[in-house]
Amino acid sequence: MASILPASNRSMRPDKNTYERKRSVYVKNPYLEGMDEDILYHLDLGTKTHNLPAMFGDVKFVCVGGSPNRMKAFAQFMHKELRLEGDGEDIEDICAGTDRYCMFKTGPVLSVSHGMGIPSISIMLHELIKLLHHAHCCDVTIIRIGTSGGIGIAPGSVVITDTAVDSFFKPRFEQVILDNVVTRSTELDKELANDLFNCSREIPNVPTLIGHTMCTYDFYEGQGRLDGALCSFSREKKLDYLKRAYRAGVRNIEMESTVFAAMCGLCGLRAAVVCVTLLDRLESDQINLSHDVLVEYQQRPQLLISNFIKKQLGLCDQMS
Ligand SMILES: O=P(O)(O)O[C@@H]1C[C@H](O)[C@@H](CO)O1
Ligand SMILES: O=c1cc[nH]c(=O)[nH]1
Numbered sequence: 001m002a003s004i005l006p007a008s009n010r011s012m013r014p015d016k017n018t019y020e021r022k023r024s025v026y027v028k029n030p031y032l033e034g035m036d037e038d039i040l041y042h043l044d045l046g047t048k049t050h051n052l053p054a055m056f057g058d059v060k061f062v063c064v065g066g067s068p069n070r071m072k073a074f075a076q077f078m079h080k081e082l083r084l085e086g087d088g089e090d091i092e093d094i095c096a097g098t099d100r101y102c103m104f105k106t107g108p109v110l111s112v113s114h115g116m117g118i119p120s121i122s123i124m125l126h127e128l129i130k131l132l133h134h135a136h137c138c139d140v141t142i143i144r145i146g147t148s149g150g151i152g153i154a155p156g157s158v159v160i161t162d163t164a165v166d167s168f169f170k171p172r173f174e175q176v177i178l179d180n181v182v183t184r185s186t187e188l189d190k191e192l193a194n195d196l197f198n199c200s201r202e203i204p205n206v207p208t209l210i211g212h213t214m215c216t217y218d219f220y221e222g223q224g225r226l227d228g229a230l231c232s233f234s235r236e237k238k239l240d241y242l243k244r245a246y247r248a249g250v251r252n253i254e255m256e257s258t259v260f261a262a263m264c265g266l267c268g269l270r271a272a273v274v275c276v277t278l279l280d281r282l283e284s285d286q287i288n289l290s291h292d293v294l295v296e297y298q299q300r301p302q303l304l305i306s307n308f309i310k311k312q313l314g315l316c317d318q319m320s
Pocket of ligand 1: 115117255
């Protein structure tokens with residue numbers, strides 16, 4: 001992996017944990033090959049207008065998350081952590097021509113926002129996966145760094161997802177294609193989840209665990225909240241549902257992990273989901289953290305992923 005490091009870092013060797021195998025990014029669409037041009041409309045990129053291999057060919061890590069500001073802050077943080085030239089403050093949004101998503105590149109790390117919910121992340125992933133394919137990227141690891149509601153664990157805990165499950169606690173993602181429902185697996189890379197967990201042991205004061213993550217289509221009724229504009233169930237029913245989720249192994253709830261796991265798995269990307277919990281849903285529904293605490297919580301997955309990436313690049317010893 002030495003060639004993915006910037007010239008100033010070339011002497012730094014990857015450590016022996018570095019994954020050796022070559023793994024391409026697949027698209028599973030027979031129509032793509034016959035297309036003269038592929039316009040990645042929501043990213044404001046395209047195969048004729050941009051030299052995608054030159055721009056992105058060295059990408060090895062892609063980190064995605066809902067909020068544009070969080071993903072910019074993560075890119076700036078990674079810039080400093082990788083000790084790249086300059087302070088990274090003026091990092092450019094590669095997708096500045098559209099306000100749908102934002103994208104930042106710092107060394108071999110791409111940081112991309114995906115908005116909220118399955119439809120939004122799904123559109124972004126279609127175009128991102130095609131981008132990585134057109135750029136001939138290989139051995140790409142993709143990690144969703146997000147926020148979530150915890151179940152039965154302390155707020156601020158970081159959950160590394162072993163399996164993403166739907167609202168029925170099943171490890172599946174149901175994609176409606178034409179008028180069919182196609183069920184896809186939501187298994188994530190267990191080895192990667194374990195590697196991330198081992199990495200988390202080196203970060204003090206951040207409780208981190210591996211568990212199932214439930215992905216819903218909605219933040220309010222879909223997650224059993226009593227504080228939405230609509231609510232048709234009792235407090236007892238809510239608690240009964242969340243406790244059943246806990247017994248099924250669910251430790252947090254968010255809104256993207258099933259489609260993320262399904263699409264990345266089908267396209268040959270090693271994928272992980274790492275989310276901080278903002279509250280314990282057995283205790284409350286409203287998120288009443290102060291701004292500073294919210295910012296600090298959101299940095300927790302970023303710190304873990306930055307340490308993991310530095311380890312993978314063999315940069316940890318030289319930098320500590
Ligand atoms: O990555 P983020 O923090 O956006 O993920 C969760 C799931 C929803 O997108 C959103 C709801 O507040 O937060
Ligand atoms: O409760 C929560 C908090 C963040 N994101 C969610 O989807 N749910």
